[in-house]
Structure formats: structure tokens, C-alpha cells
Amino acid sequence: MNAIFWPEGYIPGFCDNFASNEVIVAGLCVADIWPLLNTPSLWPTYYENAADIRFYDGKGPELAQDVRFYFTTFGFPVDAQVTEHVAPSADEPARLAWHGCSGEGEKRLDVHHAWLLEDMGGRLRILTQETQNGNPAKELAKTTPDPMINGHQAWLKGLVAAARARKA
Template sequence: TYYKNVADVEFDNTKGTKLAENTRFRFKTFGFPIEAEITEFEAPKGDQPGRLAWHGWAEGDAETRLDVIHAWLIEDLSENRVRILTQESQIGKPAVALHEDPTDPMNIGHQDWLRGLAATLLKAKAGK
């Protein structure tokens, strides 16, 4: 719900729509169907940041295959603030094409994703 560049989200091994450790899921983003699995899932605790990471892939030939790792560190800060650090690695010709696109859709999409995630986290934090 916090990222508008995603469609057709389906979960394989969990009930509901919330991510959890080892969750397997599928979605489409930037027009590509991605299979994914949560590889790290740890909530922030005290001074320790939370960690969320998933490995995703799109099967296909040399022109369409993708392999992606996306990770976030999520820190609860004072004064109802949150800090999110993210890093992503992408391998495949579709990733290269998005990187070389002068309209910068990947960075713009990821910035939207971060804004949505931050808003969702702050809303949940305020509701505690």
C-alpha cells in the first residue's frame, strides 16, 4: 500500500499481506514480474536498527533475466522520527536499461518507495 509502482502482489507461504521472516512473494514493478523471498527481517530494538532485505529474481533469457537484492536499515529516532538507509544491487540487461534511461525511473521509483515506507512507519509509530 505504500509503493505505487507495484502491482499484482501475491504471497506464497504466509497468511495475510504482511511481510515476515522467510516470506516468499511475487509482484510486478517497472513492468517486470519478480519472484522474491525475505532474507532478513528484524524489527528495531533499542539502539539497534531493524533490518529488512529481500532477494528477487525474474527468470528468462539473457535479455529479460534479473537478479536483485534490496535491503533497508530502519532506525527509530527521538521526536517521532525514523531513518531508513537502503541499498540495492541489480544484475541483468533490464536493470542496465533502467539505469541508462535519462528520465531516471529507478531512482525516482525508489525515492517514492522510501517516502511511502517512511510515512507508513511513522503512522504506525504514532499509533503505539
């Protein structure tokens, strides 16, 4: 199985908080999931923790390399920029990642959120991982139950359910 590519400063274990979520399901493929993930305006239709989505510089409605966008999640307003965008192909898994930030000074949160979608011979693997730096990340890391793990698992479940509903 493939792994997430991490930029310097956001390597799990060397950051203030890390969340990793994964599902492997039968009956779906990367092509079923990609349009739902790559179109942020669809996120709120299957994930209640994403809202207020908009693009900068006249871009959108789909994500692409270096595209800047905005959304709110976990109560944070996030300015984000796509840092990795590899559409599905037969040769490699689909990859999507963005760097996002929220707040200033002591309340600044910096994140790297990455997705990997991989066809596995009749099964689909969806891996999403996020690393965070800053005081809000340090506080999130101490919270039980873990809001990042639970929130991202809800995102995965919603994504799978939305893809299955589209196929029905």
C-alpha cells in the same frame, strides 16, 4: 549510522545497477513504519508502483525470514524471498531485505533490495538500497531520469506520508 549488509554478488559497484535512497524525518519512529513495510498488501496503498502481491506456501500477510512472495513493480513480475528480517528492537535497527528475480535468459533480472530503519533520537532514518544484475539492469542503469531512484524515492515519501496519516 548503520549500513546495509550485502550478500556476495550484489555489492554496490560490482553489480549492473545500484540505487540508494534515504530520508530522515522528525516525528516518526521505526515502530510507526515497520507495519507498513512488513505487510506487502499495504504497499499499494501508499506506493503506486507495487501491485499483485501474494505469498507462497500459505505464508503471509507479513514478511518473515525466508518467506517467499510475489509482486509486480517497474513492469517486472518479481518472485522474491526474504533474506534478512530483523524486527524493531531497542538494541538494533530494523532490517528487511529480499532477493528477487524476474524473467529468464537474456531478460533475467536479479535484485537484492534492502531496507534499514533506524531511530535517531527524535528522528527516523529510512534507507533503502537495491542492487541489480542482468541485461535489464544494464539498461536501467543507462536511463535518465533514473527510474529506480525516482521510484524508490516515491516509495519512501509514500511510506512516510502513510505513517503520518496513521498517527493523525
